[in-house]
Amino acid sequence: MAPNPFIFVAPASRGLSLALTRHFLRTTDLPVYATHRSDSDSSMKDHIMKPLSDVDPARLHLLHLDLTSESSISSAADALSTSIHAESTSFCTGGILHPEKQPLDLDLEKITASFQINVISHLLLIKHFSRFLPSAQKPQLQTLAKWVHVSARVGSISDNARGGWYSYRSSKAALNQVVKTFDLQLQMNRSQAICVGVHPGTVKTDLSKDFWSSSSKKDSFFEPEDAAEKMVNVVRTLGIDQRGKVWDWAGKQVPW
Numbered sequence: 001m002a003p004n005p006f007i008f009v010a011p012a013s014r015g016l017s018l019a020l021t022r023h024f025l026r027t028t029d030l031p032v033y034a035t036h037r038s039d040s041d042s043s044m045k046d047h048i049m050k051p052l053s054d055v056d057p058a059r060l061h062l063l064h065l066d067l068t069s070e071s072s073i074s075s076a077a078d079a080l081s082t083s084i085h086a087e088s089t090s091f092c093t094g095g096i097l098h099p100e101k102q103p104l105d106l107d108l109e110k111i112t113a114s115f116q117i118n119v120i121s122h123l124l125l126i127k128h129f130s131r132f133l134p135s136a137q138k139p140q141l142q143t144l145a146k147w148v149h150v151s152a153r154v155g156s157i158s159d160n161a162r163g164g165w166y167s168y169r170s171s172k173a174a175l176n177q178v179v180k181t182f183d184l185q186l187q188m189n190r191s192q193a194i195c196v197g198v199h200p201g202t203v204k205t206d207l208s209k210d211f212w213s214s215s216s217k218k219d220s221f222f223e224p225e226d227a228a229e230k231m232v233n234v235v236r237t238l239g240i241d242q243r244g245k246v247w248d249w250a251g252k253q254v255p256w
Helices: 015-025 043-051 070-080 110-134 165-190 208-210 226-238
Strands: 003-012 032-036 060-064 086-092 145-149 193-199 246-248
Touching: 003 015, 003 110, 003 226, 015 043, 015 110, 015 193, 015 226, 043 060, 060 208, 070 110, 070 226, 086 110, 110 145, 110 165, 145 165, 145 226, 193 226, 226 246
Parallel strands: 003 032, 003 086, 032 060, 086 145, 145 193, 193 246
Antiparallel strands: none
């Protein structure tokens, strides 16, 4: 039986992830599976669909998922497995930033939260949702599947010239290693899929709001909708030769 290709965004309820979800609903005809942790599926669906009056709401499928709970992630994946699917494009978007400027700013609770959301949740999404990627044993998609992690340029070790942001930098560096390692697994399994990281630039979301007024590069900030479009366009062009690497919003490789 042929697979049913779909798009997966986790999480998908606000900021850049919400913009990505709406972008895929607006520009493709594929079903979109979006995760959220709110109390009401119907309210979240209304929230996502609000500006999309010309899109069939039946294409949007919501999965309740808490990035801090493996049982929640596992249950969401099990809910998706009730029918045959094959992931076409998957965006793992979870991210949190605590701006430590010096060692005295480091706080154990915030450090733990940074690694939980920026790294561990991404690993657990791989564990439970990568089963839907096409493999040598599964029916094949007509195009190369893309498994994407939203990373950041500050995760680059060689490009670190300013320091600071200890837990954010180090967790994103760890995420970049996850990208490389999982892509090697896909290669070993001969999956018709690649794993990449993407750096969206500085996006005007809650994550970056503390820097809107103080930054000297305000003109370089992207609205979520613009950042989503740029990222999707870059990911669309990536092929086998670009696998296992991190790419920025302009299609340039981010150094390790």
